Amino acid sequence: MTVDISALDLEEAGAVLAAESARFASFGWMRGTSGNLSVVLSRDPLRLAVTASGHDKGELTPADVVLVDGNGAAVSGGKPSAEAELHARVAALTGAGAVVHVHTVASVAMGRREPGGIVFKDVEMLKGVGQPAHDVEVTLPVIANSQDMKVLGDRLEAARDPRMPAVVVAGHGLYVWGADPRQARHHTEVVEWLLELELTGR
Ligand SMILES: CSC[C@@H](O)[C@@H](O)C(=O)COP(=O)(O)O
Numbered sequence: 659m660t661v662d663i664s665a666l667d668l669e670e671a672g673a674v675l676a677a678e679s680a681r682f683a684s685f686g687w688m689r690g691t692s693g694n695l696s697v698v699l700s701r702d703p704l705r706l707a708v709t710a711s712g713h714d715k716g717e718l719t720p721a722d723v724v725l726v727d728g729n730g731a732a733v734s735g736g737k738p739s740a741e742a743e744l745h746a747r748v749a750a751l752t753g754a755g756a757v758v759h760v761h762t763v764a765s766v767a768m769g770r771r772e773p774g775g776i777v778f779k780d781v782e783m784l785k786g787v788g789q790p791a792h793d794v795e796v797t798l799p800v801i802a803n804s805q806d807m808k809v810l811g812d813r814l815e816a817a818r819d820p821r822m823p824a825v826v827v828a829g830h831g832l833y834v835w836g837a838d839p840r841q842a843r844h845h846t847e848v849v850e851w852l853l854e855l856e857l858t859g860r
């Protein structure tokens with residue numbers, strides 16, 4: 659189902675994020691309380707619904723969501739994800755309508771093997787991120803981790819490749835974005851598939 663995100667109120671956004679989150683958690687990509695999700699509710703001013711901090715992301719309810727501004731600061735209620743500022747930065751930078759952050763084993767393992775970036779080529783699945791399946795090299799950037807979201811945002815801005823709607827954060831996980839939660843999920847599944855292929859194929 660395609661969701662018209664421009665029409666979502668905060669609770670509806672919470673329901674969408676809870677459903678997306680349950681799916682990622684079922685894949686084992688949000689173990690413990692790891693990972694976070696957001697959806698853009700307005701552009702001017704920038705407002706996002708972001709998952710609340712510290713929850714089991716497989717058990718979110720529509721209320722476990724916080725409205726944040728362009729700096730990731732709470733506009734109403736609750737404690738937003740510790741990474742809300744980075745979500746807002748990605749949304750502002752890329753024009754994405756939804757951002758996904760998951761802690762996958764493959765992203766951390768491949769970030770260790772290829773700290774300069776992970777190159778994909780000649781794989782049909784590249785079409786899932788809008789790239790040609792053949793002959794073109796597409797790099798998934800790897801950036802160093804930080805607990806400072808401004809620092810992480812600067813690194814993401816410097817490293818990102820417009821052809822790849824994702825970055826690996828070394829020793830941490832994966833950030834992926836898309837026009838809406840559904841496309842962000844598809845991009846996440848495709849990028850994770852590519853990472854798992856590289857990991858198992860060597
Ligand atoms: C296992 S805790 C991981 C956190 O430090 C963080 O990286 C994370 O992904 C979840 O933080 P949260 O504040 O719940 O959105």
Ligand SMILES: [Zn+2]
Nearest residue numbers: 692693759831
């Ligand atoms: Zn994280």
